[in-house]
Amino acid sequence: WGMQNYQGKLLAKNMGLKSKIMFKAANIAVKLFNIFSKYDCDLAEINPLILTQDGELIAADAHLELEQEALYRHKELEQLNIPIRKDSPRIPTEFEIEAEKIDKIDHRGVAGRVVEFDGDLGLLIGGGGASLTIFDAVRYHGGKAANYCEIGGNPTVKKVKELTKLILKKPGIKGLAVITNVLNNTRVDLVARGVILAMVELDINPSEYPVLFRSAGAYEEDGYKIIRKYGIKYLNRDYSIDQAAKTAVEMISNLK
Structure with missing residues (x-):
């Protein structure tokens, strides 16, 4: 047993x-x-x-x-005295239902809890508790998140791609921020490939669309090579997740 x-x-x-x-x-x-x-x-x-x-x-x-x-x-x-979890009485949105379906297409990696908001900055974030820190940092610096989507556990390129496409197709989205803490269980290059493929399939020019990429961990340099190749703005681990969140908010603000 x-x-x-x-x-x-x-x-x-x-x-x-x-x-x-x-x-x-x-x-x-x-x-x-x-x-x-x-x-x-x-x-x-x-x-x-x-x-x-x-x-x-x-x-x-x-x-x-x-x-x-x-x-x-x-x-x-x-x-x-373990408290009983109470499910939220709020009915999931179509966005959240679709995200759950995407998470189930492959057992590898997780999308965590995906929540839809009415902001204009799409978020693909990760790093355990750091995800909440990133989300709060976006708000602190004056940004409005369009969603909360935490990735981890080494999701496949397909799963990252489909989640990214879901976020980018959301009405009102003006930009995307891919920000994670240092991840020891998620390959940065796979995340990068998924993000790039999503944009290509949506006929979005990665070098022209407002995207910020700050992710550190396994295959980090390989991931940055991919990002650099497609002209996406990236920050390495020398920049804190707070600095990355601030940069992402400024990136969106400069469009107005």
Whole structure:
């Protein structure tokens, strides 16, 4: 039942871990998976998992989401007074329904929660809690977001493309900002390809349309090569996500 110790060790070994670190990581992986399975979790995450100079692995933060419909099977959790999530009474918009369909076309990567707003700046953002920081920064600098769309988990080019097309086709959109924190589980080049393909398929000239790209992480330089090739404005990781949000807002403001 669940993940066995040998499976945890194989997983850690395939990650390139060795010696004591491999056994410690394997132990954490087994326990995390078995908690996920035992308690009917929708999500069981340790992020970040820190390796200290002394060779210890420390869970600096963790997040669990329990399936509400399965709580009745876990009476032992009642003492934790876990609040029941209440779905929003607001009916999803066509934009939000379509985004959910796009998210389901492939199991790889997630679009997170997509919410439609009435602004003119389309957002494709990522980085866990950084997504909310980016969204707030846009508002702080006077911008009006057209949507909230968080990507992560290494979405495919197709998924990024379809999400980008959905955003760009939204009435009132004047520009697009692709801003993420440093992502260790999402390839920057795939995000770049998806954004470019979306614009090409919509017959939008990437070098002329107001787009800002600031994403850091795996295959970062490859992603920037693609962006530079098509003449899109980009900011590297030397620029904070707040600076990127401010630049995106100014980009839209200069059109007025």
